[in-house]
Amino acid sequence: MSKSRRDFLKLSALASGMLFVPNFLHASQGMGLLGNSNGRRLVVIQLSGGNDGLNTVIPFEDDLYYKARPSLAINSGKVLQLQNGLGFHPSLDKMRQLYDQGFLTVMNSVGYPNPDRSHFRSTDIWHTASASDEYLKTGWLGRYLDSCCTGSSAAHMALEIDDSLSLALKGEKYNGMAVQDVRRFYQASQDRFLKQMAKTHHHDAHEHHQVDYLYKTLINSQQSAEYLHQQVRAYRSNQEYPKGEFSKNLKTIAELITSGVESRVYYASLSGFDTHIRQEAQQARLLQELSEGLYSFVQDLRQHQAFDDTLIVVFSEFGRRVNQNASNGTDHGTANNLFLIGGKLQKAGIYNAAPNLADLDAGDLKHQIDFRNIYATLLQNWMQAxxxxxLGGSFKALDKLV
Amino acid sequence: MTITLDTLKTQHLQWRAGFGPMPGQDLPSRIPQAVKQLLKESKQLQPLPAPDLNLQNINNLQGEARAAAAKMQREALQDLNCQWLNQMSTSKAQLREKMTLFWHGHFACRLRYPGVVQVQNNTLRKYALSPFPELLTAISKDPGMLQFLNNQQNRKQRPNENFARELLELFTLGRGHYTENDIREAARAFTGWGYNVQGEFVFRARQHDTGSKTFMGKTGNFNGDDILQILIENPRTAIFITQKIYTFFVSEKVNEDHVNELSKWFYSSGYNMEGLLEKVFTADWFYTSEVMGSHIKSPVELLVGMQRMFGLEYTDKRAPLVLQRVLGQVLFQPPNVSGWAGGLTWIDSSSLAFRLRMGQALLQDAALEVALKPDDDSEPSKPVQRRADGLRVVQARADFQKFIQEMVKVPEHKLAEEMSLFLLQVPLQKQKLAILQQSIVGKTSREEKITTLALHLVSLPEYQLS
Known part of the structure; x- marks a missing residue:
């Protein structure tokens, strides 16, 4: 985005925000934008439930893979071959097209030391970027907001397309904001009584800061709803998206991006990957939804010249065990693959070697890349944060990735 | 009723030491007597009933049988959740239930087997007000704890440090007051502590490391009980527990002087928990405007508080579970072993918007639509229906009669003010009161006026505070 266009957006954001700046929030706090915004944005996609990575990026030349999965392995004839003996699940045809165009990086064996096989715990570890035995109450994207935000617009600097906010987007000072549907969010924020009360509220030195905090949160949310609603009203796109909740959420993100909303982070989830039983059909359908949704999303962004400034990262809280179970499914595992999608990748294609199935840790993959090094790369090299x-210092960014 | 300074203080005490006032159940207006009564009523001990379920090892089952057993387990766990929530709201032993919740967040375990959950919860309740060493010993031998922190796997040949680490870091001393070596040595002392198939504590002597250990500067042939004893003798434990009690019951903003004084007394009294709480609840500083109304209600406090005030009846008995999930606090499912972070972490724009909407929807029997994130931990994959728990509708009926009775003597022009004092723990700014009073102009019946005001009051940000 050109500098002048950004400046214009800043001004229009300021103008719409001013409508509701109450007297206890100073005008200067009303709409502060990120100091070091470089116009780039990050879209984080979470595959909830633990996607089976080995049946997503398939080591189709490895006999051990076929041995471990007598009924679940994908026949090498059906695999969409990439390179280095790896290929995509047949449902990922559209993602293969992105791969062929140099828009996709596959990172193998991503994880962390002493992996936890519980969904909630491993999700928390990915959300907070903590060590396995460390409990943090803020998320990595929330702390990103803390590190570079000022003022009350911080809330819509990170948007999750959902009704409730994930830990990943909760910071110490600032939180992201969950918006499932911009119009509905706007309507809900228009409650007459609460607007009247919010307008009436003033800072009182004798009152607890909690009262102010709650009103500030309420007012920020009313302001953001107003701002987002005004922005997306102008959105027009003829991009077709597949049916389904996930694609609808991606479309919402595209709406926000292409209508000039200055959010830096977008977050969406696709769930149902916990395939303990009858994995084949379930995973095939989900991967198709993922692949086709992302493809439409990329086309939409490209049409609007917004793809080069966007980086998409796709992760899951863990992979699954190498051996299938007795119910034609797989149980909770450890390291997994992760995808980066973007118009300006420095290293598109397969980033590192396929997982070594001959060297397992009690039946589970060993991780080769710590996910926090990837976070460091995204923050530092992409977001310039x-x-x-x-992340707390000790995680180096990976060279020549983004 | 007319609300005086004394009633405000009693309400404060009821919110903090319990789950808020209940129309028709008053405490003595003088604080020392009120605290005595709270303590007396909490002598009563009502355990949660055992789930009606055959405890079998689900890991031995496969396919459909396994799914069916898992479903039964989840439902039994949900029933336990609702039973406890209900007990919080109806029990006269308010302080005991509140302390049980406190300890549930302190010794935070996330367990799957309903029987194990029930036993642990009853252990916490039984010792909730006992001297801390008794509770610490009981919970360290609790099968749920041994399971959750892997002490069952802690053996002489292959020590597992999980329990020892959390014991020092989260249960007694707090971070920074021990070394990694202390953890290793403590873990050795706890080798052999486990449970049998009946879910009873067992000491497996053959798995116990009988060698000499050096722990916190002391050397000896220590066992688990010795380690607990050494931790109790360390005044850091008293400080750590007092700080946590202070944060939970008084304020997130810890006053070091108050905590120092309290923890010294606590230590020298042999960790007398009832005594510590009595000191807190009778202190002058507990009733200053800095403390009153400064606490953001946890989801459980919010739900139980409304339940007590308005006698809510949910159309679906499991509805409170949906509300707990969307608000971010599900009983028996703490986020991790360090418990719920509390305070401002309850609030983001979405959770606040939901809280503000929730109260009035529940009170007027309106359908409250709730979208939940999937919870793979308690709801394994259902191949057919992917968004298995997409949109839920929660509905409840409120009983305003007792509430209206409370307001019977309040003159019309005072209604907004008196009700705000009754329902809110922070004074409402004058201009806001005026808007409220204005909102009942034109309403004819007294009942309508009171209901209108109540609906407005519970939808205010101020209602989120206690």
């Missing part, structure tokens, strides 16, 4: 401040 202070990765040390967000």
């Amino acid at each position: 202070d990765a040390g401040a967000v």
